[in-house]
Every structure is written in structure tokens, then in C-alpha cells.
Amino acid sequence: METTIVSFQNVSKRYHLKDAVQGLSFDLPAGKIIGFIGPNGSGKTTTLKLMTGLLRPTSGRVLFQHSRVRRIMAEHMAFLSDTGAVYGFYTVRQMVNYYAGVYREFNLDKAGAMLEFMQLDGGQHVRTLSKGQEGRLKIVLAVSRQAPLIVMDEPLSGLDPLVRQSILTGLISYIDLDAQTVVLSTHEVDEVEPILDMAVLLDHGEVRAMDSTDRIRETMGGSLLEWMKQALV
Amino acid sequence: MAEDFTSSQPIYLQLVERLCKQIVRGDLSPGEKMPSLRDMAIQVGVNPNTVQRVYTELERIAVAETRRGQGTFVTSDESRLLRLREELMVSYVTAFLNDMREMGFTLQEVMRSLKEHQAQGLPNDER
16 A cells, blocks of 8 residues: 655645635655646645645645644755755855755765766866756755655756756666655656656646556556646646 | 657556567577666666566566566566567557558558568568
8 A cells, every 4th residue: 555645635825815726635655756747837836835844835734744744844855946955155065065964864975976976076166067067966965865755846947958867867866765755846747757656737726637657648548748738728 | 868658658568568579589588687676767767666567567477577585587488488479479460450451451462562571581581
């Protein structure tokens, strides 16, 4: 039987008078790679922030391993945001050490191996990294944490195809699905589909559909992207 | 990494078929150890859970076997492998004939064309 790691129960988040997400209800199984897909403004980032306790729901409950998500749980989750998270004045090595200091479960050996895999130079200053190198560094920082839940908001956005592939390969190579679950949001649906176990389609702040990627192809005889297009018509 | 997948079939099934072809071709020998879940995942650019499903399916059709703590191996049962070879041929010939029928060719026309090919020898027939 599958264990549930994250559970949304009728969750809504309202900014001022506008609902960013409404009535979200779903359970995410542990040990899977789960993709949140949907058009811009469909509520992907809000959903991921609610999941990691960076936002509090206006109503409803968000559970992580059966208890309510609070900000303090950050040590059980790695959140890779679309923006920020690295400091320009550090070198790559110092940045990794900083993370190792903040997060007790940070795996320095894994980080070292991943830096090499991602062809990053430990002595280089973060502010001099190209966008692609910074994207890869962020993946190293997130995946080197032994957190049971790794959440990545648009880890591929704005990166070139080669960098996107190295990030996906790095993820497959270093993630430990016996102990970790990955949730990511993406626009690169075709590219990410082969590494997903499951997809959740958001639209206008609501869950339009969710299913295992195998079943999506079995039942509709088309790819995830075609599924998404069909569901959004 | 990723070799391409067609959009119409679950990825794990495409991988099952790809591995069966490699076995029939002899790229993977009887009794040979298959790559670990992670190595195979990296090689083909999919999630390790998907490879698990592929190996489970290969076991279900008795083309591979998993030995506890040792990994997954191609079966060394030669008669099973001969049958696999036959099954692949039948499935490809059936699909081919369906395509031909859809385009309006009769079985006689197809046979005539096949015989012409036989007379010329297969394009890559090394024997």
C-alpha cells in the first residue's frame, strides 16, 4: 500500500479579494516524482508554497506526514524556489557549506559528487555563475538535503535544453526514492514527463485532473501534453 | 540522456518492448545481468520507479528474473527466448499486415512483394 506524504483537504488561499487556489483536495504518495502542470497563473507556485508552509491556507488543511504543515517543518522539506536562495558573495563551496550548516541532514558527500556531476567549480563566486550554472547549483543544494520531501518550483524555467537535461539526469541519479518524494512544477511538460510518476493539472486555482503518467497514456493513448491540452479545452 | 518515446503508449511498455528487442537481437545475452534500476533509469532518462515497473513486467512474461540481493537477469531459459523471438515476429507482421490492409493491399499483393524481396535478399541479410 502507498503511504501518503502530503495531503490537501479543501484548501483555499485568498490574496485580498482574489482566490489564488480554491478547494484543493488531493493526497500525494510517498516515494514518487510528482509534477504540477498548468498554464501561467493556474496556482502552481501558491500550491507549492502552501505545501511547504511558506504560505498559510485561508481555509482548509495541509498535512505533511499526517500533521498540519507549519513553517517549522522546513527541516523536513527542501524548497527550491524560482527566485533567490543563493548568495552572490559566496563561492560555490561556501554556499554548499552554508547549507550544510543550516540543515543538519545535509549530505556533504552527495553535494560534492553532484557538484562534480554538474561540472560546477567550488571556487567560483556565485555572482559570476551563468544562469544555467546557478540553476544546477540550486538543484545540488536541494537534492543534497536528506529531506523526505523535495519541492521545486519551475526548476527548468529559463534554462537551455542541455542544462535542462543535465538537471533531469542529476535528479534521477541522486534522488533516493526509497526515502524521498519529489514535487515539482513545470512548463516543460514533454521533457519532464519521462521522469514523472504522476501529474496534477491545475487550472484557475483548481485541480482539473490528476493521475499516474502511465495510466494517462493507457487511457487516452497520448502524451501528458496532449492530456493537458484536452483537459483544458 | 533520453532516447525518444512515442506519445501513444505508456513509457514503461515502450521500454519493455525495447529490451525484448535487445534480447532477441542478442545485445543482451541469456542469463546476463541487467543494469541496476538507477543505472537503467539514467541510461534511458526515466524515473527509477518506471524501470522497476519494466523489470516487473519482464519478470511477469518470464523474460527476466530477479534474484534477491543480486539484481535482475535475462532468463537463461532458451526455449522462452525462442518463443519471445517468435512472438515479436508475429506481432510485427500482424501490425504490418493491418497497415497494408488499411491501404487496400490484398494478401496476394503483399506476398508477391515479399517474394520479390526474397529474390533480392533482405537489405541487411548477412547470410
